[in-house]
Amino acid sequence: MARSPYAGTVTPSADVRPYHHGNLRTALLEAAERRLAEHGADGIALRDLAREIGVSHAAPRRHFADRQALLDALAISGFARLDERLRAAVDDAAADSSSRMRAVASTYTRFATENASLLDLMYTSKHRPGGEAILEAAEAPFSLLSDLIEQGQRENTLTREDLTGSATVLFASLHGIATMINGSFVPAAQLEGLTDIAVSQFLQAAGPAPVADQR
Amino acid sequence: MARSPYAGTVTPSADVRPYHHGNLRTALLEAAERRLAEHGADGIALRDLAREIGVSHAAPRRHFADRQALLDALAISGFARLDERLRAAVDDAAADSSSRMRAVASTYTRFATENASLLDLMYTSKHRPGGEAILEAAEAPFSLLSDLIEQGQRENTLTREDLTGSATVLFASLHGIATMINGSFVPAAQLEGLTDIAVSQFLQAAGPAPVADQR
DNA sequence: CTACGGTGTTGCCCATGACTACATTCACGA
């Protein structure tokens, strides 16, 4: 079997595994993330990861106090990756807030369906101690949404009061849509369409004109 | 310690526990549901339940092939209870579809926040074999929503096309709102307000007064 | 009254998380 699970600065002399892995924490997270995607959170066993990486069964403990700590770390890095993706989407989109909003929304639901188990992990923080770190990590993507709203207000695209509420509902919708699809309660093919409806409803509800109707 | 974990038709002669419990399956589900609420799904251990009920550690196996089967059963009964609650809410509400819709919505989010762990279980069916039973159980509450929509159409309260899409988004919103609150991402105090926003947006988007279309 | 199916029991194996004591290595300062 190949034996070069080295990713760090350490260069193994030849064939011998160095006593110190050099990058174990990262290696654990990567392996865990793979398992998470393939077998869900329940499929993550510390001992298993250790075996896969080629360290002793107790080694992971040096980097994660317990299993839950590793799961929390996954959740946190999940929010970070999500944030990256969302911001990239904003940058790629047209400059107006509506376009950006749509881009963020569809990126979000795509991310959420492509990383179903990860999303579960991210949102199912059971108010346990240490869960604050996760909430903190979640602020990055949330703040992105706030920024977009502010932009919309500057552009006079979003004029209503209580935008925060509507925005929260939008976010919840997107998440809910992903949940329904991930659970097979709704066919995956509807992803784009539903996302669109959610954003449109938000823009309509938060938008400038409750204007007189015209048909 | 008291020793009367009897709930069934069996009447114990005196002080002796009968060889057969008489209602083990139900007792297991009830105990499991308690633990679910108190400690989450991870806090459910078959052996623990058996101990609590006073049967041997292998007894549960006669009623549930494995742990997952019990969790699935919980999810199914969860959908059933949810359905009951929703239908009760419809019956208690005014007869017009909008009122009913609002009643259903707020009942849903309340149920979802009061039974956070249960909801996780219900929606996180990992397309495993046997998950179909859960999807099937979920149809009851879903069909309720369809019925309300039909009623709205008859009443001409809901006139737009693609109502199904909007309705799905509404449902997703409600679920998402509950998820955000359960995860402490949003303060619980906002439950009612957000629920209201979600319903209003749906009614507005699906309703008769069309606001041009969005750009 | 007997045989059988349903239900519960005992005993076992094995995987896993968590803990402790010990080993190795690295980095930093005297």
Place this chain on the structure above:
DNA sequence: TCGTGAATGTAGTCATGGGCAACACCGTAG
């Protein structure tokens, strides 16, 4: 340069829990 302590990894152990198998009890149908 060396030595010393902090990081990091290892080995061994325990308790818990899921799952399986063989056996025991019991009600009921024939």
